[in-house]
């Protein structure tokens with residue numbers, strides 16, 4: 001019998017229910033973790049929100065410890081330099097960057113600014129639901145464009161839909177969550193070159209650090225060329241700082257100015273200092289983290305192949321496994337045995353998303369998953 005963290009099943013359901021009806025749903029990182037059914041094991045292996053088990057880099061932890069005694073002050077005078085440092089890390093000017101409490105906040109600002117009663121959100125499907133949920137909460141029309149058979153974005157259809165609608169916001173996640181697939185660079189190029197009037201492309205690159213294929217190319221080059229393109233990035237994934245809530249979008253200054261009024265959080269000085277330290281130290285830990293992750297992911301792939309379980313080739317820190325039957329019951333059963341995996345992602349109803357954790361966590365996943373799946 002697993003122990004609980006002191007929240008009843010009913011209380012949990014009520015909390016999720018009340019969140020679903022409000023703007024608070026925008027905090028998807030929280031919702032993802034919370035949306036685990038049943039009692040929570042104290043030693044739950046969390047493979048449900050694509051976090052990084054390595055956590056914040058050492059330099060960031062030291063910087064946070066150092067600033068804690070001084071966190072009684074706002075430190076607003078430091079924020080100009082902070083925005084400049086984040087912009088510089090992408091070779092951009094400060095006016096081309098908007099920082100938010102996680103990329104969630106600034107993705108939502110993009111939906112607020114660039115959809116309207118006459119401008120829909122046009123999203124690949126399935127994909128990360130954050131921007132879609134906000135658009136729906138705002139009463140905007142959402143047009144879903146199925147992925148290609150190679151799990152890339154169908155860029156021709158995205159362009160066509162935007163043209164037919166008379167403009168809109170195109171949301172394309174690359175690499176995509178939940179499929180961990182990449183939309184090839186030529187297709188991103190096609191999309192940007194063929195954007196209809198009144199149309200902005202929002203390219204979410206939360207997982208770009210994990211993609212090694214030459215087909216993956218950041219859309220930041222288009223931001224630098226002043227195109228109608230917004231690129232979002234986050235410190236929640238390879239940086240391992242999801243709980244600190246820091247992310248940003250990059251775009252032309254006029255687009256940044258339109259999104260800016262919809263941002264309503266200033267990230268804490270503790271997160272600011274962590275981000276600055278992490279950026280300064282990035283060359284020392286990012287390649288190492290990527291290599292470790294790819295090795296652990298590779299081991300999982302080999303195991304799945306030995307079990308004859310197909311999966312989508314992954315370019316991210318998670319993997320989509322084809323169970324060959326309805327995945328929902330397996331997804332629901334795993335947390336009760338101490339392993340939480342990703343929520344269902346219709347229409348891929350036979351697939352289950354698992355985040356890549358430590359080697360130890362993945363060993364536990366294999367054991368528990370196989371006991372449930374083969375029962």
Ligand SMILES: Cc1ncc(COP(=O)(O)O)c(C=O)c1O
Pocket residue numbers: 028029049050101102103104105128130173177204206233234235236242245246247
């Ligand atoms: C594709 C994608 N974008 C954005 C986010 C939001 O992350 P955060 O707000 O922590 O930056 C997530 C979270 O899992 C995600 O998968």
